Amino acid sequence: MSYDKELAAAKKAASLAARLCQKVQKVLLQSDVQSKNNRSPVTVADYGSQALVSFLLQQEFPAGFSLIAEEDSKDLRKDGAQEIVERITKLVNDSLTSDGSYSVTLSTEDVLKAIDSGKSEGGSEGRHWVLDPIDGTKGFLRGDQYAVALALLDRGKVVLGVLACPNLPLTCISGADRHSPNNEVGCLFFAEVGGGTYMQPLDGSSTVQVSAVENPEEASFFESYEAAHSMHDLSSLIAQKLGVKAPPVRMDSQVKYGALSRGDGAIYIRLPRKGYREKIWDHAAGSIVVSGMDQFHSVCYFLSKAGGVVTDAAGNPLDFSRGRYLDLDTGIIVTNQKLMPSLFKAVRESLEEKALSL
Numbered sequence: 594m595s596y597d598k599e600l601a602a603a604k605k606a607a608s609l610a611a612r613l614c615q616k617v618q619k620v621l622l623q624s625d626v627q628s629k630n631n632r633s634p635v636t637v638a639d640y641g642s643q644a645l646v647s648f649l650l651q652q653e654f655p656a657g658f659s660l661i662a663e664e665d666s667k668d669l670r671k672d673g674a675q676e677i678v679e680r681i682t683k684l685v686n687d688s689l690t691s692d693g694s695y696s697v698t699l700s701t702e703d704v705l706k707a708i709d710s711g712k713s714e715g716g717s718e719g720r721h722w723v724l725d726p727i728d729g730t731k732g733f734l735r736g737d738q739y740a741v742a743l744a745l746l747d748r749g750k751v752v753l754g755v756l757a758c759p760n761l762p763l764t765c766i767s768g769a770d771r772h773s774p775n776n777e778v779g780c781l782f783f784a785e786v787g788g789g790t791y792m793q794p795l796d797g798s799s800t801v802q803v804s805a806v807e808n809p810e811e812a813s814f815f816e817s818y819e820a821a822h823s824m825h826d827l828s829s830l831i832a833q834k835l836g837v838k839a840p841p842v843r844m845d846s847q848v849k850y851g852a853l854s855r856g857d858g859a860i861y862i863r864l865p866r867k868g869y870r871e872k873i874w875d876h877a878a879g880s881i882v883v884s885g886m887d888q889f890h891s892v893c894y895f896l897s898k899a900g901g902v903v904t905d906a907a908g909n910p911l912d913f914s915r916g917r918y919l920d921l922d923t924g925i926i927v928t929n930q931k932l933m934p935s936l937f938k939a940v941r942e943s944l945e946e947k948a949l950s951l
């Protein structure tokens with residue numbers, strides 16, 4: 594089955610949302626940032642991006658529309674939030690009209706409703722869109738990496754994914770290429786089941802050159818920038834066992850999956866502390882971008898790679914069919930098929946050693 598129409602809509606929605614985020618990141622106001630009840634940050638750009646993508650997808654695919662997304666409007670409906678809701682509404686309307694193809698004006702209530710469409714519970718039946726309106730909000734606030742991450746589930750499987758990464762350089766960020774004179778940024782990764790992974794410039798203007806990492810064993814590990822999101826000491830033990838010498842590249846969000854899919858690095862390890870439950874929107878788009886990497890395409894280069902693999906720390910594929918959470922064993926490991934056996938062994942050994950030392 595082809596999902597071309599859905600992919601085209603997803604690319605358009607994620608690109609427009611990324612533009613909205615870029616605009617906010619340039620002139621971030623203190624009042625733009627709020628704290629959720631789990632104490633994590635959320636900004637007008639997270640809300641704006643979610644409203645925009647939700648509205649656009651619903652326009653295109655009204656029948657049986659279902660969206661699983663990170664944010665909701667609860668805090669925005671509280672007393673004193675009117676001003677921030679108006680700011681979000683203006684951002685959404687400006688983004689819609691800037692594109693030229695939409696002449697609608699949303700009310701504040703329309704925007705709140707669009708945000709709340711993201712409450713679906715998902716599951717193994719039917720189709721569900723999965724959205725992280727800004728993945729890596731902390732990176733976004735630091736002026737670093739973040740992504741708008743959008744995927745489609747069909748009967749519990751990820752069938753397409755789009756990662757809009759406004760701050761990722763178009764050229765490879767690993768090894769000798771890291772100081773490339775070309776500092777253009779903004780990448781759009783997309784993948785459809787069975788169709789390979791593609792990357793194009795987010796603004797659609799220039800051409801891209803992708804460089805292949807020759808020795809994946811020497812390529813860096815990717816890790817979360819935020820130390821609390823993964824056990825970095827365990828990752829360094831794993832790296833040691835594999836003989837990896839390069840220091841880890843710490844980066845926020847699913848940009849790590851995108852960068853890995855084009856060969857900027859070969860390994861991404863995410864081992865959160867016990868008790869943390871991963872959400873599907875933090876991995877759905879990234880996982881299909883990586884699994885499609887056996888056929889990686891950019892606008893001017895074609896690279897054939899060892900296929901990408903994403904599993905939990907027990908070696909099981911990620912199961913997106915169980916609702917809003919991923920129930921997995923210990924953590925997530927991402928690499929290519931060639932490296933997977935040795936990486937898996939190093940992960941198991943390191944986890945056992947860690948358990949013994951506790």
Ligand SMILES: Nc1ncnc2c1ncn2[C@@H]1O[C@H](COP(=O)(O)O)[C@@H](OP(=O)(O)O)[C@H]1O
Binds near residue numbers: 816847
């Ligand atoms: N203690 C924790 N352990 C693991 N992941 C966490 C975490 N706290 C937050 N996160 C998730 O980590 C995501 C960012 O990923 P990364 O660690 O790769 O940068 C956050 O996404 P949001 O920024 O969308 O909230 C959030 O969902």
Ligand SMILES: [Mg+2]
Binds near residue numbers: 633
């Ligand atoms: Mg968040």
Ligand SMILES: [Mg+2]
Binds near residue numbers: 729874
């Ligand atoms: Mg996220």
Ligand SMILES: [Mg+2]
Binds near residue numbers: 663725727729730
């Ligand atoms: Mg988010």
